[in-house]
Amino acid sequence: xxxxxxxxxxxxxxxxxxxxxxxxxxxxxxxxxxxxxxxxxxxxxxxxxxxxxxxxxxxxxxxxxxxxxxxxxxxxxxxxxxxxxxxxxxxxxxxxxxxxxxxxxxxxxxxxxxxxxxxxxxxxxxxxxxxxxxxxxxxxxxxxxxxxxxxxxxxxxxxxxxxxxxxxxxxxxxxxxxxxxxxxxxxxxxxxxxxxxxxxxxxxxxxxxxxxxxxxxxxxxxxxxxxxxxxxxxxxxxxxxx
Amino acid sequence: xxxxxxxxxxxxxxxxxxxxxxxxxxxxxxxxxxxxxxxxxxxxxxxxxxxxxxxxxxxxxxxxxxxxxxxxxxxxxxxxxxxxxxxxxxxxxxxxxxxxxxxxxxxxxxxxxxxxxxxxxxxxxxxxxxxxxxxxxxxxxxxxxxxxxxxxxxxxxxxxxxxxxxxxxxxxxxxxxxxxxxxxxxxxxxxxxxxxxxxxxxxxxxxxxxxxxxxxxxxxxxxxxxxxxxxxxxxxxxxxxx
DNA sequence: TATTTTATGCAACCTAAGTAGCAGAAGAGG
DNA sequence: CCTCTTCTGCTACTTAGGTTGCATAAAATA
Numbered sequence: 001x002x003x004x005x006x007x008x009x010x011x012x013x014x015x016x017x018x019x020x021x022x023x024x025x026x027x028x029x030x031x032x033x034x035x036x037x038x039x040x041x042x043x044x045x046x047x048x049x050x051x052x053x054x055x056x057x058x059x060x061x062x063x064x065x066x067x068x069x070x071x072x073x074x075x076x077x078x079x080x081x082x083x084x085x086x087x088x089x090x091x092x093x094x095x096x097x098x099x100x101x102x103x104x105x106x107x108x109x110x111x112x113x114x115x116x117x118x119x120x121x122x123x124x125x126x127x128x129x130x131x132x133x134x135x136x137x138x139x140x141x142x143x144x145x146x147x148x149x150x151x152x153x154x155x156x157x158x159x160x161x162x163x164x165x166x167x168x169x170x171x172x173x174x175x176x177x178x179x180x181x182x183x184x185x186x187x188x189x190x191x192x193x194x195x196x197x198x199x200x201x202x203x204x205x206x207x208x209x210x211x212x213x214x215x216x217x218x219x220x221x222x223x224x225x226x227x228x229x230x231x232x233x234x235x236x237x238x239x240x241x242x
Numbered sequence: 243x244x245x246x247x248x249x250x251x252x253x254x255x256x257x258x259x260x261x262x263x264x265x266x267x268x269x270x271x272x273x274x275x276x277x278x279x280x281x282x283x284x285x286x287x288x289x290x291x292x293x294x295x296x297x298x299x300x301x302x303x304x305x306x307x308x309x310x311x312x313x314x315x316x317x318x319x320x321x322x323x324x325x326x327x328x329x330x331x332x333x334x335x336x337x338x339x340x341x342x343x344x345x346x347x348x349x350x351x352x353x354x355x356x357x358x359x360x361x362x363x364x365x366x367x368x369x370x371x372x373x374x375x376x377x378x379x380x381x382x383x384x385x386x387x388x389x390x391x392x393x394x395x396x397x398x399x400x401x402x403x404x405x406x407x408x409x410x411x412x413x414x415x416x417x418x419x420x421x422x423x424x425x426x427x428x429x430x431x432x433x434x435x436x437x438x439x440x441x442x443x444x445x446x447x448x449x450x451x452x453x454x455x456x457x458x459x460x461x462x463x464x465x466x467x468x469x470x471x472x473x474x475x476x477x478x479x480x481x482x483x484x
Numbered sequence: 485t486a487t488t489t490t491a492t493g494c495a496a497c498c499t500a501a502g503t504a505g506c507a508g509a510a511g512a513g514g
Numbered sequence: 515c516c517t518c519t520t521c522t523g524c525t526a527c528t529t530a531g532g533t534t535g536c537a538t539a540a541a542a543t544a
Contacts, residue, residue, distance in 0.1 A: 071396040078395040080388055092388075095381025102388075124377075128367055135366075138380065139337025146322055146334075146344075146387050152394035153320040153436030154313040157531070185491060194395030199531055201493065217491060217540055399501070427521065441501055443523065459510055459521060 001036050001113065007061075011038070011113065014061050018086025019140075021059075023133045032123065036113035047104040047112070054093045056114045060085050063110035064180060068191070069102050077191045081144060082107070082180050091138060094120060152194050158203050160193040162232050165213075169222060176222045183218045243278050243355065249303075253280065253355065256303050260328025261382075263301075265375045274365065278355035289346040289354070296335045298356045302327050305352035306422060309344050310433070319433045323386060324349070324422050333380060336362060394436050400445050402435040404474050407455075411464060418464045425460045 001008060012033065015021040021029050036059070041047055047058070047065060058065075060083055067080045067089070080102060083089060092100045094117055123130045151160050168179045181189070190200040207213045212228055214221040222228065243250060254275065257263040263271050278301070283289055289300070289307060300307075302325055309322040309331070322344060325331060334342045336359055365372045393402050410421045423431070432442040449455045454470055456463040464470060 069392050069396070074396075076396055078392055080391060092381050092384050095384070096378035098381075098385075100385070124373070125370055131366070131373075136338035138384075139334050139340075142334050142337070142380075142384050142387065143340075143342065145384065145391055149322060149387055149391040149394060150311050150320055152391060154311070154316075154318055187491080196532060197492090198494090198533080202531090205493075215492095429521080438502060439522090440503080440524090444501090447523075457522095 001033050001038050003030075005038070007038055007111075008033075011061055014085050015059070018059075020086065020088050020133055020137050022086075024129060028127070028129070033113075035119045036115045039112055039114055041106045041110040041112075043106055043109050045106050045110075047106055047110065048090070049103055050099050050101045053090045053100045053102070054097060054117070056116055057088060057090075057094060057120050058104075059088045059113045061111040061113060063106060063108040063112075065089070065110065065112075066105050066107055066188075067102050068105060076196075078194055079188070079192045080148070081141075082192075084180055088137075091141060093117075095138075157193065157195045157199055159232060160195070161189070161200060161203050162207075162228055164189070164193055165220075165222060166228060166232065169225065176225050178220055178222060182220050184220070185218065243275050243280050245272075247280070249280055249353075250275075253303055256327050257301070260301075262328065262330050262375055262379050264328075266371060270369070270371070275355075277361045278357045281354055281356055283348045283352040283354075285348055285351050287348050287352075289348055289352065290332070291345055292341050292343045295332045295342045295344070296339060296359070298358055299330060299332075299336060299362045300346075301330045301355045303353040303355060305348060305350035305354075307331070307352065307354075308347050308349055308430075310347060311344050318438075320436055321430070321434045322390070323383075324434075326422055330379075333383060335359075337380075399435065399437045399441055401474060402437070403431070403442060403445050404470055406431065406435055407462075407464060407470060408474065411467065418467050420462055420464060424462050426462070427460070 001011065005011075012026075012029065015029050015033065016026065021032070024032075038061075041063075043063075062085055065083045065087075067083065068077050069080070070077045089104060090100050090102070124134060151163060155163070164181070165178065168181045169176045170179045171177075181192070184192075186200045186204065187197045190197050193200070204213070204215050208215055210227070212222070212224045212231075214223050243253060247253075254268075254271065257271050257275065258268065263274070266274075280303075283305075285305075304327055307325045307329075309325065310319050311322070312319045331346060332342050332344070366376060393405060397405070406423070407420065410423045411418045412421045413419075423434070426434075428442045428446065429439045432439050435442070446455070446457050450457055452469070454464070454466045454473075456465055
């Protein structure tokens with residue numbers, strides 16, 4: 001992407017705010033930007049299939065992407081995680097060159113930068129300051145995925161749902177905001193916690209009746225954050241039959 | 243560890259066969275070895291608690307280590323993965339400096355090398371050839387953990403048990419060998435797949451009756467690998483009631 | 485505005501997987 | 515050798531979570 005592109009300013013701004021590039025000198029980011037190509041996708045379109053994961057690296061500028069795998073028998077989908085502006089993917093094939101059995105799907109109209117793996121590899125080798133941002137970013141991802149595995153193995157569905165909310169909660173006024181997941185359908189929430197629509201719906205009803213959340217079609221809000229936290233901490237976790 | 247140590251030869255040999263150090267020049271490995279200290283633990287003892295994960299890096303020379311987290315309410319344990327000779331830990335705090343909420347427990351009498359994080363960080367910065375082994379090693383771990391999460395979310399317990407066997411199967415004569423997990427108790431197998439003893443026991447009985455495995459106390463063998471693979475692939479996965 | 489598509493709420497039902505409890509077998513340790 | 519501890523097998527029972535199906539509500543599209 002060249003500096004005379006109409007998207008240049010906005011793209012640069014996003015990169016400077018990102019975890020992966022935010023710590024670098026602006027000149028360095030500008031250098032990198034020259035190597036990237038801007039591309040767009042429509043909402044719900046597939047950005048990348050498993051076989052393609054070893055070719056190019058993507059950095060999201062606007063929109064969200066879900067990383068999913070589907071059980072071919074049951075058709076059940078599981079979302080490994082959601083990514084937003086500033087996130088880069090797919091990091092796993094970048095590390096060891098083998099394809100990753102996941103699909104990347106745009107959840108909104110999407111704008112991203114792409115570049116061949118080789119570019120990133122060169123950067124990792126030649127720019128230790130990039131490595132200093134890249135490794136912690138990796139660490140965050142592994143941590144997130146392993147927490148997901150633990151949750152699936154150790155907690156019931158109700159608890160996992162609440163934890164999902166808490167993970168995406170950011171402080172704001174007058175009430176906390178649900179980052180990235182505030183407009184998801186019950187179906188999609190379910191596939192983020194390894195469950196199904198009906199069950200998520202049941203738990204949401206309960207939380208609504210208790211006045212802890214507000215949920216309308218495509219809009220989820222947390223009304224009583226404190227109560228949510230308590231539910232997880234005391235591990236009553238919707239088990240109370242009061 | 244100095245070259246005159248009685249353990250030097252054996253340690254060096256293990257490192258040279260490991261994924262993390264195997265690709266390096268012997269001289270480089272010898273350099274690294276100087277920075278490490280040998281330490282031993284008894285079977286079942288705790289190698290590291292969460293708070294300690296940010297201090298030192300470990301490399302296993304002999305014995306196995308399990309990486310676990312326990313649900314404090316139910317007491318249920320989940321084993322994220324098992325590590326053997328040549329494996330290094332904990333890689334996550336190494337990447338972003340924050341403690342990792344897992345415990346490391348020796349499953350056999352254990353022999354390992356330890357060194358402060360700083361040593362490894364220096365190596366990553368100064369020796370690109372080490373990075374070239376380290377990044378793929380990381381990739382393998384993320385991949386493994388994310389597969390674990392997918393399995394938990396998308397497959398039933400029977401399928402997960404079979405997949406666990408298949409993952410640890412190595413070809414050998416006269417029959418395949420179960421690497422790392424051949425002597426685990428039902429209880430431990432259960433905590434590797436996010437289930438409980440009784441359920442694992444049920445499935446094992448079934449597999450035994452079908453003549454697919456041989457299981458005695460503390461000894462698990464695969465008799466009919468082909469049948470196992472079929473069970474997963476056809477997704478009958480113990481669902482057949484024949 | 486009318487029509488179609490998609491999301492939600494709810495009820496009735498089913499079942500895999502978990503709890504609890506106990507007896508016997510297999511090892512470990514004295 | 516005997517004793518104690520740890521595993522395994524099995525039974526009876528409970529339940530969280532899943533399936534199916536349908537009516538209604540809310541958006542999207544024409």
